Amino acid sequence: MISWRKHYKRGLIAIGLLLSTSASIYAQGDAKNGEKLFKANCTACHALDKQMVGPALGGIVEKLKTEQNLDTDWLHKWIKDNKALRESGDKYANEIFAKFNKVEMLPFPNLSDQDINDILEYTTNPPAPEPAADAAAAVDTNSVAALEAAKKDSLNSKIILISLLTIGGLLLWLLLRLRQLVKLQQTDELAGLNATRATSFADLYKKYDYVGKGILALLGILACYGIWNWMMWIGVYKGYKPEQPIHFSHKIHAGDNKIDCQLCHSSAKYGKVSEIPSMNVCMNCHRNISEYKGKYMEPGKDKAFYDAEIQKIYAATGWDPGKQQYTGKTQPVEWVRIHNMPDFVYFNHAQHVVAGEQAIINSHNKKNPNAKIDVVCKACHGQVDTMNVVQMANDFTMGWCIECHRTTEVDMNNGYNKEYFKNLHDKLKKQYPQSEGKITVDAIGGLECGKCHY
Ligand code: HEC
Ligand code: HEC
Ligand code: HEC
Ligand code: HEC
Ligand code: HEC
Ligand code: HEC
Incomplete structure (x- = not known):
């Protein structure tokens, strides 16, 4: 006891x-x-x-x-x-x-x-998250971004709609006009006159030939304009959003799981291009993550769908998850390139992601107090961490580059620029006294043709 x-x-x-x-x-x-x-x-x-x-x-x-x-x-x-x-x-x-x-x-x-x-x-002891505030904020920024996107999209659709309406209107007018002319011909009072006027539709057509051709030409131009506009809209510019060989969701990776953009797009920091990660990068995680256990599901998709997509990584790299070894049989994955500047444009990620990082974040947040960003990438690529399928968030035209260079103040105090622009800064201050010491990218050569064109 x-x-x-x-x-x-x-x-x-x-x-x-x-x-x-x-x-x-x-x-x-x-x-x-x-x-x-x-x-x-x-x-x-x-x-x-x-x-x-x-x-x-x-x-x-x-x-x-x-x-x-x-x-x-x-x-x-x-x-x-x-x-x-x-x-x-x-x-x-x-x-x-x-x-x-x-x-x-x-x-x-x-x-x-x-x-x-x-x-x-x-x-x-992780502090309890503040889900209500967080979610509200997320919804807030999302809806602001979505609203902006919708506004711009609706402008595009308006242009197309107006083109189509114009074409439709002209066709209708043409039809009515022709009917009128045909009717005109049938009335009794006109029978007499008809002797001296056109007596058949063919004659009539001949008489009004030049008008018809003119209208047709006009219609042709308008239609081309409409189609061109539509093609630019879906194929080349903002909103371009192709299906990819593997359904890779940035929302699930960069959003829900908070994976840093640069873990996958690591070359953005060092070079001209920012590249799609190789399948080995996927395998760093997916050797161990063979199924989707997240709560979040896109509309119309379920766990089985995501699991099958993850299996495609194994097929591509030749990984046998049962035996935990590579079989040696690989299949390349051909990602569809979304952003693609013409060959005569020189764009360098490092210049923007490293030297310009803070300047771009600050300037973006000043201009968009309701949709602030924490990662520089989002200034140009939008809220990628909310996108299940990446789409172009801006139009990536020359005007877009220039607009930002005109309005973004360079951070003269960061390590790169301090070193590089030691003497230039004072010279610029004298040259642009009205800027009160604020130096935007155009002042350091950001509007010079040769900087962006080979
Ligand atoms: C786990 C890896 C991973 C992470 C993390 C990641 N990405 Fe991606 N990213 C990819 C893959 C794979 C593709 C190609 C498939 C696609 O377009 O969705 C891609 C495509 C892109 C594209 C389109 C490229 C093109 O074809 O023009 C952009 C832009 C992009 N990512 C930006 C980002 C940003 C910004 C972040 C951080 C918020 C990020 N990515 C985080 C893997 C990743
Ligand atoms: C580049 C990726 C990477 C980063 C960044 C990283 N880790 Fe790790 N960590 C790993 C890997 C991979 C392992 C598994 C062991 C290994 O392979 O070395 C690990 C293992 C660990 C372990 C041992 C866990 C266990 O179950 O025994 C701890 C603890 C840890 N990390 C803490 C941290 C902390 C804290 C940080 C941030 C300050 C951090 N890690 C940042 C990749 C990383
Ligand atoms: C840093 C780790 C990490 C890397 C690298 C990574 N993933 Fe994932 N992946 C995850 C996590 C975490 C999930 C969600 C798992 C869950 O919630 O159960 C996931 C889920 C998925 C899914 C299912 C959801 C969806 O997005 O459709 C697919 C498919 C996928 N990953 C493909 C890829 C591909 C392709 C790559 C390489 C380009 C890649 N992953 C790289 C961590 C990673
Ligand atoms: C100043 C605007 C800007 C910023 C900031 C920016 N990008 Fe880009 N990004 C672009 C442009 C422009 C292209 C098209 C480049 C081309 O086609 O040569 C592009 C292309 C890409 C591509 C497609 C592959 C390639 O390199 O062409 C990926 C992936 C990408 N960016 C990821 C990122 C990530 C990740 C970040 C943040 C670390 C980032 N970008 C920051 C403007 C930007
Ligand atoms: C979101 C704002 C932003 C956009 C959009 C942008 N840039 Fe820039 N760019 C900057 C900033 C900021 C710098 C200055 C970085 C530094 O501090 O050196 C810069 C610098 C440059 C430089 C170097 C200029 C010099 O004299 O050193 C080139 C070249 C350039 N950008 C090309 C482009 C091209 C091409 C595009 C469009 C495809 C583009 N940029 C879009 C913000 C932007
Ligand atoms: C900040 C970078 C930048 C600067 C500076 C710049 N361009 Fe461009 N330019 C671009 C980009 C990006 C495109 C491609 C736009 C596209 O594909 O829609 C382009 C396209 C063009 C085109 C093809 C037509 C078009 O609009 O697509 C011509 C011509 C051109 N630029 C001439 C010039 C001249 C001349 C200058 C000097 C006055 C100049 N650019 C300065 C970025 C720049």
Whole structure:
């Protein structure tokens, strides 16, 4: 009896200790700050509740404690420099690395111990999201964007409608006019006159031939204009939205799962083009994500549809999910290119995504206080993270480039421009005194033909 009570007490003490250690973990960090750091550094590869490139991190402290008997010290070492930890021969570090197909996690030597505690606090106790406000805001910006798009679209449809109505009206007029002429001919009073006038429809037609031809020519021009307009509208300009070989939803990836644009379009930062990711990039995640478990469904689509689309990745890369190995049989996926400038235009993503990033975000948000953006890409490509199928959000004409260069103030203080425009800035200030020191892109050569044309 006594010994049972002893054990019972020991058990209580042990539980107490456990609780107090976990309580002290909870007390160490600031979850709000952790959330910020997590979003800035980790969401490209991790989510709290599901596996992405790396494992789900919700409750990771508890999980490592109970499953691997590892404490937060290990986590600090891992997060700061996972490679060093692995190379030190740490057993679990090497295990998890192997389990994730040797995909390397980035090291974070810049995060302080406090930062890491904050992140861990966030993974343990994520602050409750504010769904109402968030959803309202999302709906708000979406509906504003949608409204704008609809307004522009309706302008296009109006042009087409007016063209069609004009053509229809002219046809009707022509018809009535001809009927009138034919009728005219049939009345008795005119019978006499008819001797001197046209007596048959053919004569009449001959007489009015030039009018008819003129009208026909006019109709032809109008029809061409209408068709041209319509083709420009659906095929070349804004709103172009082709079906892709795999139904890849940006809303599900970049929106719901908050995957950073540059995780997939990584070359945007470095070069002229921003490229569609190769299928290997998809496999970083989809080796482990073989089915769709999200709640969100597009109208008319279900889980089976999404699962079948994910299978196409395996078909394309020759991955056998049953055997967990590549068969060597691959099929290229031919994505339909949506944005495509003519060959004589030079457009460089790095110039805009790196040097121009802050300037473009600031200027966009000043002009669109109701549809603010957080990622520079959206200034030109629209709210891609709400699109299930990407479509062109702007018309991508020369006028569009120039308009933005005229109105966007260059950030002369960022690292790139400070270096590049050291002397130019003062010269420009003198040259454009009326600008009060504000320098827009046109002032640094953004309207020079040679900058955008080969
Ligand atoms: C470039 C992608 C990438 C980024 C960014 C990244 N991780 Fe990871 N992380 C991984 C991968 C992949 C693994 C699985 C182990 C491996 O393959 O190295 C992992 C594993 C982990 C683990 C071990 C989880 C377990 O179940 O044992 C922790 C903890 C972790 N990451 C924390 C973080 C934190 C915190 C951040 C942000 C500061 C971060 N990671 C950013 C890719 C990433
Ligand atoms: C998980 C990978 C992934 C992420 C993350 C991602 N994309 Fe994409 N993106 C793709 C793929 C695949 C395509 C080609 C299929 C298509 O057009 O939907 C594409 C196409 C595009 C296109 C059209 C390219 C063309 O053909 O002209 C644009 C623009 C684009 N993405 C912008 C973005 C932006 C902006 C973000 C961030 C909000 C983003 N993407 C995030 C994979 C990704
Ligand atoms: C960073 C991780 C990641 C990458 C990279 C990634 N995906 Fe996904 N993918 C996901 C997640 C997460 C889901 C949603 C799974 C869920 O909610 O259960 C998903 C869902 C899907 C789906 C079903 C929903 C939809 O969008 O139609 C398809 C298809 C898909 N991915 C294709 C691709 C293709 C193609 C690529 C490469 C261009 C790719 N994915 C790259 C994480 C990724
Ligand atoms: C200043 C406007 C602008 C910004 C900002 C911008 N893009 Fe683009 N993007 C364009 C133009 C213009 C094209 C067409 C380029 C061409 O056809 O040569 C394009 C094309 C693309 C393509 C198609 C492939 C290619 O490179 O032609 C993808 C993918 C893309 N952009 C993704 C992104 C992503 C991701 C970001 C943010 C990191 C981004 N863009 C930021 C204007 C922009
Ligand atoms: C959303 C606004 C925006 C749009 C749209 C835009 N640009 Fe720019 N562009 C900028 C900014 C800002 C810079 C200056 C970046 C810097 O700080 O160096 C820039 C710089 C440039 C430069 C370098 C100019 C120089 O003298 O160094 C070129 C070339 C250029 N853009 C081409 C284009 C083309 C081509 C298009 C259309 C397809 C385009 N841009 C559309 C904002 C834009
Ligand atoms: C900021 C970049 C930029 C600058 C500066 C620029 N252009 Fe363009 N230009 C473009 C783009 C982008 C297109 C392609 C538009 C399209 O495909 O609709 C284009 C198209 C053209 C075309 C083909 C006709 C057309 O409208 O499609 C001509 C001609 C042209 N530009 C001449 C010039 C001349 C001359 C200058 C100097 C005064 C100049 N451009 C300066 C970006 C620029």
